[in-house]
Amino acid sequence: MAAIGTRGTVTEAAGFNPEADVQKLRDAMKGAGTDETSITAIVAHRTIAQRQRIKEAYKQSLGKDLADDLSSELSGNFRSVVLGLLMLPPVYDAHELKNAMKGAGTEEACLIDILASRTNDEIKAINAFYKKREWNYEKSLEDDVSGDTSGMFCRVLVSLLTAGRDESDTVDEAQAAVDAKEIFEAGEARWGTDEVKFLTVLCVRNRKHLLRVFDEYRKISGREIEDSIKREMSGSLEDVFLAVVKCIRNKPAFFAERLYKSMKGLGTTDSVLIRTMVARAEIDMLDIKAEFLKAYGKTLYSFIKGDTSGDYRKILLELCGGE
Numbered sequence: 001m002a003a004i005g006t007r008g009t010v011t012e013a014a015g016f017n018p019e020a021d022v023q024k025l026r027d028a029m030k031g032a033g034t035d036e037t038s039i040t041a042i043v044a045h046r047t048i049a050q051r052q053r054i055k056e057a058y059k060q061s062l063g064k065d066l067a068d069d070l071s072s073e074l075s076g077n078f079r080s081v082v083l084g085l086l087m088l089p090p091v092y093d094a095h096e097l098k099n100a101m102k103g104a105g106t107e108e109a110c111l112i113d114i115l116a117s118r119t120n121d122e123i124k125a126i127n128a129f130y131k132k133r134e135w136n137y138e139k140s141l142e143d144d145v146s147g148d149t150s151g152m153f154c155r156v157l158v159s160l161l162t163a164g165r166d167e168s169d170t171v172d173e174a175q176a177a178v179d180a181k182e183i184f185e186a187g188e189a190r191w192g193t194d195e196v197k198f199l200t201v202l203c204v205r206n207r208k209h210l211l212r213v214f215d216e217y218r219k220i221s222g223r224e225i226e227d228s229i230k231r232e233m234s235g236s237l238e239d240v241f242l243a244v245v246k247c248i249r250n251k252p253a254f255f256a257e258r259l260y261k262s263m264k265g266l267g268t269t270d271s272v273l274i275r276t277m278v279a280r281a282e283i284d285m286l287d288i289k290a291e292f293l294k295a296y297g298k299t300l301y302s303f304i305k306g307d308t309s310g311d312y313r314k315i316l317l318e319l320c321g322g323e
Contacts, residue, residue, distance in 0.1 A: 009321030
């Protein structure tokens with residue numbers, strides 16, 4: 001597994017001893033009641049790699065699965081965070097995608113958040129784990145997405161699932177001008193929108209090239225590409241194209257906005273809050289916090305504190321890593 005980014009709030013615990021952690025976790029689950037504080041102190045302050053070693057040590061010394069034991073001891077949102085932290089990133093993403101498509105209705109936001117923001121390698125790993133999981137009677141992630149979504153929205157997700165984005169740094173100036181012109185002519189410049197053109201450019205080209213395309217687009221059309229997407233599209237298709245553009249421009253800012261929207265107003269969209277905090281804690285949470293403060297004038301920490309409670313609040317604040 002590639003090294004996780006160095007912009008996370010969760011870093012390697014010094015003097016790490018998996019056996020000692022196992023003993024503390026056992027003690028936390030012994031007898032009547034559970035010591036959630038001890039569980040938080042361990043899982044929120046170990047890296048993904050360290051948590052895997054704790055899981056192995058737990059199974060070795062007890063012949064039981066740590067996630068199963070914690071699952072039966074904990075409940076609610078706190079349990080969701082703890083169990084998410086115990087999974088490898090592609091397994092967690094696969095698990096979230098599966099849940100998003102279970103039963104009646106689909107949580108489109110989950111499909112968009114994950115598929116628009118992950119790298120090619122991350123998407124390949126998610127695809128591989130998805131197919132391996134026991135839930136899966138040989139269905140691929142693409143099969144499930146195709147069965148659960150439709151139309152152009154489905155086509156964009158399937159394109160992202162191929163993990164075929166160019167990840168080089170090459171900018172073809174002439175091609176950038178052509179791409180911008182084609183998107184303009186496919187949208188603003190005509191009646192009705194040719195969404196395929198948007199897909200072909202936004203889901204295939206590399207980041208540096210796309211930033212040039214966005215500049216060229218502004219010159220041709222007099223507005224940002226995000227504004228055109230909002231004018232030309234609606235619903236989930238609009239959401240997925242906007243997510244792709246925002247992730248290309250500034251991924252931490254995209255996640256900061258997702259966190260803000262999950263907490264502002266009445267009620268909290270816990271699924272988005274949990275997924276973002278768990279998935280980004282070790283990658284770019286420091287950058288997400290900085291973007292949050294810049295965009296909303298308040299700290300992410302203060303938002304989480306005001307919007308959640310109990311052990312759920314405590315563990316999220318630990319992952320947030322202070323003000």
